[in-house]
Amino acid sequence: MRGIEVELGGRTVLRDVDLDIRAGELLALVGPNGAGKTTLMRTAMRLQCARRGTVTGPTRLGYVPQRAEFAWDFPISVEDVVMSGRTGRLGLLRRPATADWRVVRAALERVDMDALRGRTVGELSGGQRQRVLVARALALESSMLLLDEPFTGLDMPTQDLLTALFAELARDGLAVVLSTHDLVAALDGSDRVALIDGGIAAVGRPGELRDPALWSRVFGIRADHPLLRLLAGPDAIGVDSDEEIDPGLRTATDPRASASGPEVPA
Numbered sequence: 001m002r003g004i005e006v007e008l009g010g011r012t013v014l015r016d017v018d019l020d021i022r023a024g025e026l027l028a029l030v031g032p033n034g035a036g037k038t039t040l041m042r043t044a045m046r047l048q049c050a051r052r053g054t055v056t057g058p059t060r061l062g063y064v065p066q067r068a069e070f071a072w073d074f075p076i077s078v079e080d081v082v083m084s085g086r087t088g089r090l091g092l093l094r095r096p097a098t099a100d101w102r103v104v105r106a107a108l109e110r111v112d113m114d115a116l117r118g119r120t121v122g123e124l125s126g127g128q129r130q131r132v133l134v135a136r137a138l139a140l141e142s143s144m145l146l147l148d149e150p151f152t153g154l155d156m157p158t159q160d161l162l163t164a165l166f167a168e169l170a171r172d173g174l175a176v177v178l179s180t181h182d183l184v185a186a187l188d189g190s191d192r193v194a195l196i197d198g199g200i201a202a203v204g205r206p207g208e209l210r211d212p213a214l215w216s217r218v219f220g221i222r223a224d225h226p227l228l229r230l231l232a233g234p235d236a237i238g239v240d241s242d243e244e245i246d247p248g249l250r251t252a253t254d255p256r257a258s259a260s261g262p263e264v265p266a
């Protein structure tokens with residue numbers, strides 16, 4: 001994405017977005033409510049027009065919407081939901097062929113849901129539902145997977161399982177992008193994190209984004225917020241010698257930063 005600007009309801013909700021989404025990486029988008037995370041993903045999918053800027057790369061992207069947006073009370077089986085993910089390839093009228101069912105089975109196996117393929121989706125737990133939606137997106141056989149808040153409402157073991165699955169998919173060569181309000185999951189489980197605040201406030205490896213001032217500015221949190229103490233790490237617990245801090249963890253906004261800090265737009 002280069003120079004992306006998006007207007008919604010007469011308001012600019014994204015501006016100056018330059019972002020590369022790379023094959024083989026797990027990229028987390030974090031930012032407060034209304035920061036533009038979903039809009040950014042919709043723009044990547046070309047579901048949202050940009051007023052300015054360009055999006056290049058594949059047009060057919062696997063998308064996992066927020067779980068609440070899916071009609072779970074519809075009496076449809078797990079495998080039929082996953083097959084619906086192939087509509088982008090099949091068109092609305094062509095009937096699925098054997099090869100399509102093979103792709104669906106492979107997608108279900110990938111998320112470890114093959115044993116439940118005949119179940120009605122309404123009977124599934126939250127974690128199982130999330131995995132069905134991931135399989136549905138995989139059934140499109142796209143090189144990119146976009147997930148909108150996949151961890152919402154899930155317990156920690158289920159989140160861990162999903163994080164491991166997303167990391168595996170990235171290792172298989174997919175570009176995996178997820179938005180989340182779970183900052184620990186984002187910092188702990190992703191290759192890169194982008195802080196969104198109506199644009200890209202910063203993007204880099206988790207270790208490059210430890211400057212509390214950056215998070216305080218993007219999230220508007222108070223100076224004594226526990227997150228900032230956690231991010232500050234050794235500094236916050238009284239370590240004041242330069243030698244005791246890993247230079248790789250310093251950011252561009254830290255006067256002691258190394259040259260290879262995060263990308264912080266001017």
Ligand SMILES: Nc1ncnc2c1ncn2[C@@H]1O[C@H](COP(=O)(O)OP(=O)(O)OP(=O)(O)O)[C@@H](O)[C@H]1O
Pocket residue numbers: 008009013031032033034035036037038039040
């Ligand atoms: N259809 C729309 N018409 C007008 N404004 C919209 C529309 N959709 C979203 N917006 C506005 O665009 C901004 C970005 O919304 P978006 O849903 O992308 O944010 P988000 O970061 O995904 O938020 P959340 O974390 O709450 O899901 C918000 O201010 C929102 O109110």
